[in-house]
Amino acid sequence: MDPLRVKFRESVLEKLRDNFNSEKRFYVIEAPTGFGKTLTNLLVASYIQEKIYEERGFVPKIIYSLPFTSIVDQTYDVIRKVLGNDYNVAIFHHAKYEISNVRNVINDDLEANQEHLYIDMVRFWLSDVIITTFEQVIYGLAWADKSYSFRYALIDGSIVILDEVQAIPLELLDATRMFLETTRETYYILSTATYPRLVSHPVELYSMNDAYKHASELRVNLNNVEYVLDKFYDDISRKTKYLELNDHVKEIIDNKKERVIIVMNTIRSSVELGKSIEELARDNGYEFYYLSSLVPPKVRRERIKKLKRENKPFILLSTQVIEAGIDISSHVLIRDFAPYDSIVQSAGRCNRNLEVGVGEVHIRALHDEKETLLAERVYDGSILNCTMTAIKDLLGDVNNKRIKRLTFETKLSEYYKKAVKRAKITDEIITSIRNLEFMSIQEKYKIIGEKEPKIQVVVIIDDKSKSLVARALEIANMKYSIDKFRILNEILRKLTEYTINVPVYRDRMKVLEDYLRPIGKEESPYIYYVDARGLLDIECPYYDDTYGLIGEYLAEGAF
DSSP states (O other), X not given: OHHHHXXXXXXXHHHHHHHOOTTOOEEEEEOOTTSOHHHHHHHHHHHHHHHHHHHHSOOOOEEEEESOGGGHHHHHHHHHHHHTTSSOEEEOOOSSSSOOEEOOSSOSSOOHHHHHHHHHHHHTTOSSEEEEEHHHHHHHHHTOSGGGHHHHHHHTTSEEEEETGGGSOGGGHHHHHHHHTTOSSOEEEEEESSOOOOSSSOEEEEOHHHXXXXXXXXXXXXXXXXXXXXXXXXXXHHTOBGGGHHHHHXXXXXXXXXXXXXXXXXXXXHHHHHHHHHHHHHHTTOEEEEEOTTSOHHHHHHHHHHHHHOOSOEEEEEOGGGTTTOOOOBSEEEEESOOHHHHXXXXXXXXXXXXXXXEEEEEEOOBOTTSOBGGGGTSOHHHHHHHHHHHHHHHHHSSSSEEEHHHHHTTHHHHHHHHHHHSOOOHHHHHHHHTTOGGGHHHHOXXXXXXXXXXXXXXEOSHHHHHHHHHHHHHHTSOSOHHHHHHHHHHHHHGGGGXXXXXXXXXXXXXXXXXXXXXXXXXXXXXXXXXXXSSSSSBOTTEETTTEEOGGGSSTTOO
């Protein structure tokens, strides 16, 4: 893949040099997973910086935005290696409290008299490079509340990279487009493996057709994956239960496939399936790994790093957190039914580095015990219907139920056209924009749709988290002062690696009620915590070292 990555980078920069015009604001990079888009995004941004400096005499900041907080730190590591010591880089990605992360590229060990400066760099987005989330960019453009109002001026005139732009839900595309078009001096780099046609007439720096052409020239096989649907329609007719997937995994193990990833749609199905697959993995000499949003970020990062170094056969069971930006590769991937673009994104974790001749992506349609399709609990039914139609059309074009990657993925454009028409457009946001009701947008614009409200919970799992929570409790009880909030923000920043978002099921939170503790006043806490080890408070029995804080999902009827 290395010659292809080099060709990709050179081609993008050549098109940029030939087509750059300071009046053109939108640039699109569409390339398969594994091509090295993060580095290329930065090179494009740096080139635009230089041209703006030459023409206008100032250096615009770079805002690198991503859809999920789970991939922010991994991207930070890449950016730091690329930019070296010439830039200050700050991470801002947490919606709950004002300061999420501050890191200085030049000196990680900040002296006491420097700390205020770097906290202000994050609060006011004064760093050379800001790493954040899509939502934070949109809230800044929308002036979502008074704390965001200063950011509009900072975004307008910057270079904003929207990486993994396909993660924006189809129903939010119109609203997102309206927000982006409010700026007059901002340059946007839209980077993805599956471009959803967010804006009209952008400068196309690279496309899937370019990728196929270059792969052919370099004799690199981009048909490195086959989509396998031999069980898909049986699942639909038989209403296959998700626990039956265990038999499929056993079949894969018997076929000597050494690296296996399974992507499920709900946390409960992944946890319950994991209990049986974990045992199956161990019995057959496989390492077992698990990822979901209820596993603290620190633990997730440690597992991903270990997976990258893993030499033994492994099975990774995950929810959708693996879809974007996670650099892990498998020989076989099983994906529960999902929207077409989500399936393609998951497939990007299969044979990513061409380690086998052809990887296999098995698409299943799994149901719960009530015979409800699990996908329907998570995704818009109209989008799922579009996906079903697209797959049916593909199977009508071939005589078997194995579809080559290029055949499958060339249908994406057609899928997007149909899906956008059918998606339930969020009219409330567009109405709010037109009525200048900006304060309500923060509640309505969510990259990850949430049917239930969520609370943020710090999970105490080691001495560091214990000490930080103890200090936060002490500071939270102090009388009001500027120093109180500065110190508390800094502690909460450090606790982000232990913080998860827990859905608040109205009648089921009783499972955790006896173990949830507030930091701050009980009626309006800054955040909650639970003690998974009994280091500071009563031990919470609903934390599992493998599956995270799963108590509310295992309550009767909870999903």
